[in-house]
Amino acid sequence: MAFLTLSLFVCLGAYVYQLNKGLVVTGLGDYVSWGMYISNFVFFVATSLIGMLISAVLGLSGQKWATPLARMAEIIALAFAAVAGLVIVSDMGRPDRLLNVFIHGRIQSPIVWDITVVTVYVLISTLFLYIPLIPDLKICHDKIEKLHPIARKAYKLLSLNYTGSHEQDLIIKKLTRAIAIFIIPVAFAIHTVTSWLFANTSRVGWDSTIFGPYFITGAFVSGTSAIVIAMYFFRTNYKLQEYITLEHFDKIGKLLVLVSLVYLYFNLNEYMVPGYKMKKFDARHINALFTGAHAFLFWSVQLGGLIIPITLLIFNKMRKPLPLLIIACCVFVGGWFKRYIIVVPTMEHPYLPIQNVPLNFKVYSPTLVEILITIAPMILVLLIVSTLAKIIPIVPIQETIEELEESHD
Amino acid sequence: MVENEEQPKKRTRREFLQQLGIVGIGSALGGSAILAALNYDKSKTDGQRVRVLTAQNELHEINKDDLHKVLPSKHGKLTYLQQQGRDGLEGKRFVMVIDLSKCQNARKCMAACQNAHHLRPEQHHINVLKMEETENTPPYYMPKPCQHCDNPPCVAVCPVDATFKRQDGIVLIDNERCIGCRFCIAACPYSARIFNWAEPLNAQVEKDVEYNVELNVPQKKGTISKCLFSADQVRLGKLPYCVSACPNGVYYFGDENEDTVTNGTTKETVRFKKLLEDNGGYTLMPELGTKPRVYYLPPKGKTVPFNEQDREEASEHLHHS
Numbered sequence: 001m002a003f004l005t006l007s008l009f010v011c012l013g014a015y016v017y018q019l020n021k022g023l024v025v026t027g028l029g030d031y032v033s034w035g036m037y038i039s040n041f042v043f044f045v046a047t048s049l050i051g052m053l054i055s056a057v058l059g060l061s062g063q064k065w066a067t068p069l070a071r072m073a074e075i076i077a078l079a080f081a082a083v084a085g086l087v088i089v090s091d092m093g094r095p096d097r098l099l100n101v102f103i104h105g106r107i108q109s110p111i112v113w114d115i116t117v118v119t120v121y122v123l124i125s126t127l128f129l130y131i132p133l134i135p136d137l138k139i140c141h142d143k144i145e146k147l148h149p150i151a152r153k154a155y156k157l158l159s160l161n162y163t164g165s166h167e168q169d170l171i172i173k174k175l176t177r178a179i180a181i182f183i184i185p186v187a188f189a190i191h192t193v194t195s196w197l198f199a200n201t202s203r204v205g206w207d208s209t210i211f212g213p214y215f216i217t218g219a220f221v222s223g224t225s226a227i228v229i230a231m232y233f234f235r236t237n238y239k240l241q242e243y244i245t246l247e248h249f250d251k252i253g254k255l256l257v258l259v260s261l262v263y264l265y266f267n268l269n270e271y272m273v274p275g276y277k278m279k280k281f282d283a284r285h286i287n288a289l290f291t292g293a294h295a296f297l298f299w300s301v302q303l304g305g306l307i308i309p310i311t312l313l314i315f316n317k318m319r320k321p322l323p324l325l326i327i328a329c330c331v332f333v334g335g336w337f338k339r340y341i342i343v344v345p346t347m348e349h350p351y352l353p354i355q356n357v358p359l360n361f362k363v364y365s366p367t368l369v370e371i372l373i374t375i376a377p378m379i380l381v382l383l384i385v386s387t388l389a390k391i392i393p394i395v396p397i398q399e400t401i402e403e404l405e406e407s408h409d
Numbered sequence: 410m411v412e413n414e415e416q417p418k419k420r421t422r423r424e425f426l427q428q429l430g431i432v433g434i435g436s437a438l439g440g441s442a443i444l445a446a447l448n449y450d451k452s453k454t455d456g457q458r459v460r461v462l463t464a465q466n467e468l469h470e471i472n473k474d475d476l477h478k479v480l481p482s483k484h485g486k487l488t489y490l491q492q493q494g495r496d497g498l499e500g501k502r503f504v505m506v507i508d509l510s511k512c513q514n515a516r517k518c519m520a521a522c523q524n525a526h527h528l529r530p531e532q533h534h535i536n537v538l539k540m541e542e543t544e545n546t547p548p549y550y551m552p553k554p555c556q557h558c559d560n561p562p563c564v565a566v567c568p569v570d571a572t573f574k575r576q577d578g579i580v581l582i583d584n585e586r587c588i589g590c591r592f593c594i595a596a597c598p599y600s601a602r603i604f605n606w607a608e609p610l611n612a613q614v615e616k617d618v619e620y621n622v623e624l625n626v627p628q629k630k631g632t633i634s635k636c637l638f639s640a641d642q643v644r645l646g647k648l649p650y651c652v653s654a655c656p657n658g659v660y661y662f663g664d665e666n667e668d669t670v671t672n673g674t675t676k677e678t679v680r681f682k683k684l685l686e687d688n689g690g691y692t693l694m695p696e697l698g699t700k701p702r703v704y705y706l707p708p709k710g711k712t713v714p715f716n717e718q719d720r721e722e723a724s725e726h727l728h729h730s
Contacts, residue, residue, distance in 0.1 A: 022630045023589075024607035030532075033594040033604060093589015093604065093631030097569075100588050104569040111568035111592055201562065201596045202697050350600045351694060352553060353726035355538050356519075357531050 001386065004379050011376030014369045015090060023093055026370040029361035031354050032347040036366050036374045037091035039339040043222065044084035044377065045118065045194045046215065046335070050223025051077025051125055052187035053259075056180040065251055067403045068243045068395045072230050074129040075394075076223070079384040081122045081190075083377045090373050110196045117189045124186055128179045131172060135398035138162045151391075191215050198342070204274075204285045205346035214266040220259035221306075222335035228252055228328035230385070232321055234394050243395045246320065253319030256331065260310045267302065285349045293363070294345045301341055305334015491583055494622025494640065497575030502665035502702075503638055504578070505554065505652070506684055509708035511659045512537065512550040514716065521654030526634065527611045527626050532603050534636040535651050539723035548715045548723040549708035552659065554651065555580060555601040555636035556693060556701035563593035563602065572633070578665070578702050579640050583622055584632040593633060598697050602635045638662075648673050665702075 018025050028035050054073035058066040089095050105112045141155035162168055192212040199211035208214070231252065235244040274282040275290070289298045309327045312318045318327065344364050354362045366374075457473040487495070514537055522534045534554065541548040557580050564574050571586035572593055594602045609615075609628035618627050623640035639649030647653070652660040652673030663670030663681055671678045684690065688706040695701075715723075 022605070022607045026606075028606065030594070030603045031600065033591040091590070093591070094587065097586075097588045100569045100571075100586060104571075104586060106568060106570050109566050109568040109592070111566070111590060115568075197592070198595075200566065202598045203595065347595070351598050352600050353538055353540070353722075354600070355722060356533060356536055361531070 001383075004383055004386075008376060008379045008383065011372045011379065014372035015376065018090075018369060018373060019095070025367060027360065027364055027366045028370075029364070030357065031350060031361050032344060032364035034091070034343055034347060035364055036340070036370055037087060039336070039343045040374050040377065041084055041087040041091070042194055042215075042339045042343070043336050044080045044087055044381075045190055046219035046339070047222045047226050048077045048080035048084065048121070048125070049187050049191055049216070049219040050227050051081075051128060052183050053220055053223060054227065055128060056183050056187075060177075060180055064403055064407075065248065068400050069227060069231065069248065069252070070132070070399070071129070071392070071394055071396045072234065073223075073227055074125065075385055075388050076226055076230060078122070078125040078129055079381045079388070080226075081118065081125055083380050083384070085118060085122070086380070087377045090376075110193060110200055113193045114190070114197060117186060117193055121183075121186050121190045124179060124183050128176075128183055131175050131179065132396060132399065133392060134159055134162050134172060135164065135169070136393045136396060138164065139397050140393065188216060191219050198346075203346050204281045204349055204351075205342070208270060210266060210269055214263075214270055217259065217263040217266050218335070218338065221256070221263045221331060224252065224256045224259055225328040225331035225335065228256065228324055229332060232325040232328075234389065235321070238389075238394060240395060243400060249321050249324050250316070250319045253313050253324050256324075256328065257310055257313045260306055260313075260331070264306050264310065267306070281349070281351055285345060288345050288349065289341070293348075294341060297337055298341055301334045301338045304330055305338060306331075309334075488619070490619060490621050490623070491585065494581055494583070495573060495575065497577040497579060497640075498644065499576060500666060501577040501643075503557070503643060504663060504665045504670065504681060505557075505638070505649075505703045506661035506670055506681070506690065506706060507552055507703065508659050508661070508688070508706040509549055509551060510706065510711050511657045512552060512708075513657050513713045514539075514550045514719070515656055517654040517656055518552055518651035518660070521650040522636070525639070525650040526624065526637075527609065527615070527628055528603075528634070529610050532634070534603070534634070539719045541720075541723040541727050544724075544727070547708070548720055549711070550715070550719075551705070552651070553599065553601070553693075554703060555638075556599050556699065556703045557636075557638055559700035559702060560698055562596040562598070562699060566592045566596045568592065575640075577643075579638045579643075580635075581622055581637055581640060582625060582633050582635060584625060584629045584634070585620055587629075587632040589631040589633070591633070598694060598699065599701075602633055605630050605632055605634060 026035065026037075051074045054066055055070040059070065089098060092098065101112065101115060105115075137155050137159035141152055141159060144152075147155075192215065195211040195215035198206035199208055201207065228249075231244050231248065234240055271286070271289070275286045278286065288294050309331050312327055313324075318324065348362070348364065458470050459473045459476065460468055460470050461476070462468055516537055518535050519533060519537060522528070523530070523532065526534055528534065536553050538551045538553055539548060540551045557578055559574075559578065561572075561574055561580050564572050564580060567573075568590060569586055569588055571584070571588070572580065572582045574580050589604070591604060594604065605628050608630050611627065612630065615627035620627060620629075621641060623637060623644060625634050625637055628634055639647075639651075642649055648662050648671060649660075652662045655673050658672055658674035660673045661670035661679070661681075661684065662673065663678070665681060668681050669678050670681045670684060684706070685704055689709070690704045690706055692701040692704055
């Protein structure tokens, strides 16, 4: 925790330096004007969709086994979505004018749509975390023995006089269900709109009609790998082997295969179709990805982040906690670089030639400052998740008890 | 009984005082109203008449007292220069024609432009590109300013109305509004836009200079810049900086409504439509539906050959992988 905080301060120092000097401290230029920050933003929004997948989609479709994972998914969702807002600010040339978006906002700009839906998603995710948490807060208040009086009071205050009556339980159930239904279109909206930041331009590599679903399915892959990592660490550190079982790892591993296969299918469409036609401008982009300057990264991501993990996860043995963790880490890191591959190469291939500018305008290479500023939000997410995990039960107590009782009956 | 007798007495005194108060306030109000009316009349009769020129270039006569100085406001409202920059020139539709057969890569346009807009050497509002379409077609030089599209993708995506399309066809930027998101750079298919990544060239010198939207000077760190069709010059009835600077007669600039364009080198004015018709005029990437206001005449019948040294750079875009 102390190490994380210290690193965060170093990264914040880098941001202050950027504020001072301008974006010149990054590797960006007039041609590649979006780089790591935007890739990072897309990745953060993507990962935040896991809350919707686990709690809403699985919950509503009657997949009861996922109940103990719901809290974790919602915490990850909230942390990534909230920090995504900060990531986008780090890319702004004039962050001091952020309020202009609200004062002078124009409805036809996808950025305005994005800000609107991300804000709504953060709010709903907060409710989605909080409402089912109320009974657990009451349990915390009642059952934890060694507790600071202020903390005990806070639990009481936040549990909103919950007594466990049938009526109250009914309200919570109904509300949770309503939010679960409502969060699905909102989550689809945030990542579809994020994909439109790219697809609504005429650039090669972005000018695609499947960008919405392509991004959404990619989001499920990153999110699922994120929850595997969280499951592993909370299970070992908090001794939750009884509640986060081998069966959970097995099933979430299968889910990862499913979402990865769907994403692979979209990748096939996204690259195979222009790759077959090789239209003049598409060809340069496709060549750079398949055999050119970005080929190593492109194939590493496709093989190491999708194809190999899918193949391995088909085997039962690979869906045990440790192997699954390692595979999920590869998928997670691959997911980050996948966003980089979507953002950067396209910007290096405009329609008209890049001439009469310094070499660093033609080829993008991130600077140390830029890398530090990119790492900062990741540290922030880790801090938020670990802090929340310390103050609220990481496994939904009430719901899991109900689940166990039902299955025993 | 004694009490009963005293009460009406007291009431009367109170009532008297109340009435006195009402009369007093009433007369004070009335008096001031009369005074104000007198003053109003006085100002009306004594007021000097002055003549003012409106933004539409019309002369009006008004009372001197009705004159209010337009003060630049820092909060929300636009300064005079910002508003003027947004309004544009009524009744005009500016167009540019670039004759590629004349361009010899003299780059006087680039220099004049960078000088006028206080740009760094690597910043281009106008960039002369070395082009080659296919292996068998000859290379040529192509000056590329902002295309001032009638359907501008940059304006559509701007979240804060910092870049806008004026009635006279010019697309401009208000760098006091720009948040530096660079969505417009991503959206522009012509790579026409640049960004002030660092402190601009003359940041120190121009600290107190009032910002002119039509010149985009002073440039500001963290904001966008691009070709402005020299809106400041055009307002004065002059040709854009690049157009006047060209030694080779490449550029024509004028008004589509008048159907006339003037060559910046020869100062010859010709019919715009006829010029396009006679020389096979075209626009860049019309398939994108951006409707550029910059037209090109093909590099046909060039008298000066393409520089052999530039050939490699021209073909780079062709073979690039």
